[in-house]
Amino acid sequence: MKGDGLAARANEAISRLKQDSGHVLGSRKAQQVRKMLVGQHVNDGWIAKIVILLLLAVIGFLYLQPVFYMISTMLKTVSDLIDPVVQWIPRTVNWQNLSDAWRGLRYPEAFANTLTIALVCSVAQVCSCAVTGYALARLKFPGRNLAFFLIIVTFLIPPQITMIPLYAIYGKLGWLNTPLVFFIPAIFAQGLRGALFIIIFRQFFLTQPKALEEAAKIDGASSFRLFFRIMLPLARSACLVVFLFSFIWYWNMYYEPSMFLGKDFLPLSLRLNLMQEELMGNTAINFNAGFGKDPISEGPKMAAAFLIIMPPLIVYMITQRWFTEGIERTGLVE
Missing domain, CATH: 1.10.3720.10 (MetI-like)
Structure with missing residues (x-):
C-alpha cells in the first residue's frame, strides 16, 4: 500500500513538473513571438517595420505619381486620351508624341x-x-x-x-x-x-x-x-x-x-x-482645333516634359551615392 502511494505521489510530481515545464515553454514562445512582433524597442518588431514600409510606399507613390502620369500620357494615342476608360495603361503605345515633342522643342x-x-x-x-x-x-x-x-x-x-x-x-x-x-x-x-x-x-x-x-x-x-x-x-x-x-x-x-x-x-x-x-500645323495633334480648344494635346506636352527632366534624372542616378555621402559630410542633414 505504501509503495502504491509513493508511486502515485511520484506520478503526480512528474505530471506537475511536465505542466510547469509546458507553461514555461509556452511563456517563452509567447515572449519570443511578442519580441518578434513588437521588439525590444519601438522600431525593432515586424509590426513597426510593416508600418514604416507602408508609409514609405505611400510617400513614394505620391512623389512618383506625376512621373507615372507623365509617362502614361505621353504614350497614349488621341483616342486613348479622350477615352475616360483608359487611365494608366494605353491600349497602343504611341511614339509619335515623342517625335512631335522633339521637333516642337x-x-x-x-x-x-x-x-x-x-x-x-x-x-x-x-x-x-x-x-x-x-x-x-x-x-x-x-x-x-x-x-x-x-x-x-x-x-x-x-x-x-x-x-x-x-x-x-x-x-x-x-x-x-x-x-x-x-x-x-x-x-x-x-x-x-x-x-x-x-x-x-x-x-x-x-x-x-x-x-x-x-x-x-x-x-x-x-x-x-x-x-x-x-x-x-x-x-x-x-x-x-x-x-x-x-x-x-x-x-x-x-x-x-x-x-x-x-x-x-x-x-x-x-x-x-x-x-x-x-506644332500648330501638325494634324496628328490638331484634332480639336476646330472646337476653339488648345490644339496641343496632353501627349506631346507630357513627352516634352519627359525629355526635359530626363537629363537631370540620369545625372542624379549616376551620382546618387556620392551625392548622399556629400550631404552627410557637409552637415546639411543636421
Whole structure:
C-alpha cells in the first residue's frame, strides 16, 4: 500500500513538473513571438517595420505619381486620351508624341543652350563659392562678419524684388539676350542660389581642424596654396553637392530666362511654352482645333516634359551615392 502511494505521489510530481515545464515553454514562445512582433524597442518588431514600409510606399507613390502620369500620357494615342476608360495603361503605345515633342522643342538646339548655361554656371559657382566660403571661414579681414551678414540678406531677399534693377543694369552693360547674364554673376559667386552655396562651403571649412593650416603654414605654404592644395581637395563632397544643386536649379529655371533671354538663345524651359506655336500645323495633334480648344494635346506636352527632366534624372542616378555621402559630410542633414 505504501509503495502504491509513493508511486502515485511520484506520478503526480512528474505530471506537475511536465505542466510547469509546458507553461514555461509556452511563456517563452509567447515572449519570443511578442519580441518578434513588437521588439525590444519601438522600431525593432515586424509590426513597426510593416508600418514604416507602408508609409514609405505611400510617400513614394505620391512623389512618383506625376512621373507615372507623365509617362502614361505621353504614350497614349488621341483616342486613348479622350477615352475616360483608359487611365494608366494605353491600349497602343504611341511614339509619335515623342517625335512631335522633339521637333516642337527643337531639342538639340535647346538642349545645347540649357546644358551650356547649367554646366558653365555650376562649375563657376563651385569655384567662386568655395573661395568665398573659405575666406569667410578661415581668413581674418576687416568687415568679415558684415560681408557674411550681407550674403545672408541676399539669400533671404526674394529674387523678384531685385529683378527690375538687374534688368536695368544688364541692359546698360549690353548683356541682355545673351548667356552672360548668368555666366558673370556665377563667376563672382552671385549666381542662382549663390548665397546658399557660400554658406555650405563656409560651414564645411569651419569643421576642418586648424592643425592642418598650422602645419602647412609652418612648412611655408601661403593662403592661396593652402586652399588649393589642402582645403579644396578635402571639400570634394561639398563641391559635388553644390555642383548638383546648382546644375539642377539652372536646368529647371524659368523666371530668369524669361526676363533676360531673347529668342536667339532659348533653354528648354522656354521652348516648352513655344512648342504650341511650333506644332500648330501638325494634324496628328490638331484634332480639336476646330472646337476653339488648345490644339496641343496632353501627349506631346507630357513627352516634352519627359525629355526635359530626363537629363537631370540620369545625372542624379549616376551620382546618387556620392551625392548622399556629400550631404552627410557637409552637415546639411543636421
